[in-house]
């Protein structure tokens with residue numbers, strides 16, 4: 029079983045993916061970390077985010093190990109990730125790693141922007157997690173505060189709007205709902221309710237598969 033979870037920033041897709049993976053005892057890959065790590069490596073080597081050749085080299089040199097998640101989740105890294113993620117060759121460099129993970133025997137849960145549309149079009153179910161931009165900004169601001177970052181809601185809202193526009197507007201694997209995805213709007217759901225709704229979608233898929 030390959031479960032694809034896509035959606036915009038701070039919609040709750042990572043939390044849902046992690047919870048589903050735990051519950052179903054499947055491995056989980058947060059594919060956003062690959063783009064965040066690509067951007068971070070680039071900056072650490074003293075390159076500019078607009079240096080396409082360096083961004084491509086950085087993506088090609090990436091390994092699934094050694095991710096410093098705490099550093100990768102900082103406020104500036106989401107924005108930096110979305111800049112390098114718009115470069116088609118960066119995306120191509122990361123496909124094999126994601127496909128390899130998805131095709132592990134026994135299955136996997138992957139979350140990102142293009143899992144159901146590009147990385148695993150064969151995934152079942154595909155869940156597109158979304159929420160109002162205000163709810164997402166409130167969540168992300170709380171999350172960053174709890175990590176000790178000084179943030180104000182207006183700045184986070186602006187970050188998310190910019191990122192939504194870039195991720196949806198790019199030519200290479202834009203953020204969009206796959207034709208066969210189930211949309212899960214978590215605006216009014218807490219983490220537990222969102223997880224339960226996602227699990228119900230997975231269970232309905234399993235029931236339909238075993239019915240033949």
Ligand code: CDP
Nearest residue numbers: 036037038059060063109110113140141142
């Ligand atoms: O958690 P959040 O949604 O804020 O960010 P993320 O999932 O870590 O993704 C960071 C950025 O990486 C996104 O804004 C996308 O530009 C890019 N990304 C992508 O293009 N494709 C993916 N499968 C995952 C992330």
Ligand code: CDP
Nearest residue numbers: 038039040041042043167171217218219222
């Ligand atoms: O992966 P993505 O960026 O879509 O979001 P996340 O990292 O799963 O969630 C962002 C923040 O919102 C986390 O601190 C969650 O605990 C919180 N949250 C949520 O995920 N789902 C809700 N229904 C409500 C809050």
